[in-house]
Amino acid sequence: MLIELQENYGHIFExxxxxxxxxxxxxxxxxxxxKLIEIGDYVRSMPLLISGAIKxxxxxxxxxxxxxxxxxxxxxCAMTMACCMGQKKSEIRAVAEKDTRLIMIPVQKMEEWMTxxxxxxxxxxxxxxxxxxxxxxxIDTIAFLKMDERLLKYLRDKAKINQDDCLETxxxxxxxxxxxxxxxxxxxxxxxxxEGKIQLHRNHIKVIDL
Amino acid sequence: MLIELQENYGHIFExxxxxxxxxxxxxxxxxxxxKLIEIGDYVRSMPLLISGAIKxxxxxxxxxxxxxxxxxxxxxCAMTMACCMGQKKSEIRAVAEKDTRLIMIPVQKMEEWMTxxxxxxxxxxxxxxxxxxxxxxxIDTIAFLKMDERLLKYLRDKAKINQDDCLETxxxxxxxxxxxxxxxxxxxxxxxxxEGKIQLHRNHIKVIDL
DNA sequence: AGTGCATTGTAACTATTGTTACTGTAGCCG
DNA sequence: CGGCTACAGTAACAATAGTTACAATGCACT
Numbered sequence: 001m002l003i004e005l006q007e008n009y010g011h012i013f014e015x016x017x018x019x020x021x022x023x024x025x026x027x028x029x030x031x032x033x034x035k036l037i038e039i040g041d042y043v044r045s046m047p048l049l050i051s052g053a054i055k056x057x058x059x060x061x062x063x064x065x066x067x068x069x070x071x072x073x074x075x076x077c078a079m080t081m082a083c084c085m086g087q088k089k090s091e092i093r094a095v096a097e098k099d100t101r102l103i104m105i106p107v108q109k110m111e112e113w114m115t116x117x118x119x120x121x122x123x124x125x126x127x128x129x130x131x132x133x134x135x136x137x138x139i140d141t142i143a144f145l146k147m148d149e150r151l152l153k154y155l156r157d158k159a160k161i162n163q164d165d166c167l168e169t170x171x172x173x174x175x176x177x178x179x180x181x182x183x184x185x186x187x188x189x190x191x192x193x194x195e196g197k198i199q200l201h202r203n204h205i206k207v208i209d210l
Numbered sequence: 211m212l213i214e215l216q217e218n219y220g221h222i223f224e225x226x227x228x229x230x231x232x233x234x235x236x237x238x239x240x241x242x243x244x245k246l247i248e249i250g251d252y253v254r255s256m257p258l259l260i261s262g263a264i265k266x267x268x269x270x271x272x273x274x275x276x277x278x279x280x281x282x283x284x285x286x287c288a289m290t291m292a293c294c295m296g297q298k299k300s301e302i303r304a305v306a307e308k309d310t311r312l313i314m315i316p317v318q319k320m321e322e323w324m325t326x327x328x329x330x331x332x333x334x335x336x337x338x339x340x341x342x343x344x345x346x347x348x349i350d351t352i353a354f355l356k357m358d359e360r361l362l363k364y365l366r367d368k369a370k371i372n373q374d375d376c377l378e379t380x381x382x383x384x385x386x387x388x389x390x391x392x393x394x395x396x397x398x399x400x401x402x403x404x405e406g407k408i409q410l411h412r413n414h415i416k417v418i419d420l
Numbered sequence: 421a422g423t424g425c426a427t428t429g430t431a432a433c434t435a436t437t438g439t440t441a442c443t444g445t446a447g448c449c450g
Numbered sequence: 451c452g453g454c455t456a457c458a459g460t461a462a463c464a465a466t467a468g469t470t471a472c473a474a475t476g477c478a479c480t
Contacts, residue, residue: 058346091346114331129295133301147467171428183429184469186427203476382457390437390438397460
């Protein structure tokens with residue numbers, strides 16, 4: 001674990017903090033599709049991502065859901081921090097988008113380090129800033145874009161996160177992420193295929209030119 | 211200024227910090243309607259609200275705009291902090307919703323205090339958490355609610371913020387805040403009036419029962 | 421090979437929201 | 451007073467998104 005820590009966080013944390021993380025953190029390998037946090041969960045530790053990607057979703061009580069953003073290597077979940085510190089229930093759902101490796105840090109430590117390490121403070125603050133900006137971008141997307149543009153952006157983002165032109169997903173899954181219906185997605189995907197931007201197959205979509 | 215500081219922030223900040231704020235902060239009275247921050251501005255100080263309310267808007271380059279949330283007494287603007295710390299341009303626009311009194315703190319101090327005062331650290335972190343949750347609520351609203359429900363929520367929020375059943379605004383202004391067209395708002399307001407929930411007048415709306 | 425299920429394609433229709441266009445009216449100002 | 455402007459009411463229509471219903475196809479499993 002120490003080597004992976006060095007590689008991914010060596011440039012931002014000092015030696016001593018890295019050693020502490022190594023001591024109290026729990027290394028985990030998460031297979032794609034695993035649910036990490038459910039809405040209403042009490043969260044007692046925060047993740048530091050080593051590799052892979054995590055999808056953060058918002059759900060409401062009616063079964064509506066919506067993709068908020070992805071977390072990647074070097075990211076942590078500001079929402080989770082907010083929950084930990086505030087002793088609140090989680091407002092979001094987290095699902096591994098790909099096979100993911102991460103280190104879990106217990107809440108107590110993360111508060112302790114806030115006083116102890118300048119670099120940790122900066123990291124936490126910067127994470128909040130990043131997340132606020134991601135949330136802004138999400139708001140832009142749903143407020144200002146039409147469904148066809150949102151779908152395009154979704155496909156682009158997904159291809160980038162997975163570093164793969166071939167997206168393994170179903171129309172229904174996309175519909176859930178964008179909070180619309182399967183039929184609408186099928187319709188728009190078909191239009192994109194006719195424009196030559198993608199190729200549709202069962203259970204996967206090949207990105208040609210977005 | 212010290213008295214107002216005591217009243218509004220006395221219970222969260224220690225004496226010494228209050229004195230420092232009193233020294234370096236600039237007290238300002240802002241009349242309703244004043245534009246505080248425009249998108250693209252470089253921000254070099256953060257506000258601590260004493261009284262009144264500030265409306266935070268998101269704009270894009272096409273002239274689209276959308277109300278994000280209101281700031282009230284005891285609040286500060288996490289977006290602004292994010293800008294200050296990151297030396298970035300503002301992503302949002304801030305306009306005084308009512309006559310507002312606030313204290314402006316220069317960036318350098320706010321960073322210095324992060325190391326020096328435990329209470330300041332907590333305040334900053336808590337502000338980020340509050341703002342993240344406001345953003346989540348905003349996302350819920352635009353993603354899951356229809357325009358008539360969004361309008362209802364808007365009227366409720368506005369009445370609460372202004373502590374007044376009589377909202378001084380125009381249909382066009384509401385349309386801007388909700389990012390839709392004036393005609394749509396007029397239509398929906400008329401429906402609410404028929405349901406007996408509001409009374410429409412020129413330049414103001416009387417809230418009866420929401 | 422045949423059954424069953426998940427996935428996709430498509431048509432037809434409805435609902436919601438956005439647009440255009442025109443009218444009326446209140447209030448301000450010369 | 452007359453004219454200007456901002457605000458509000460409304461109809462008619464267009465565009466977008468959501469819904470229902472059903473057919474077709476691919477794949478896993480027996």
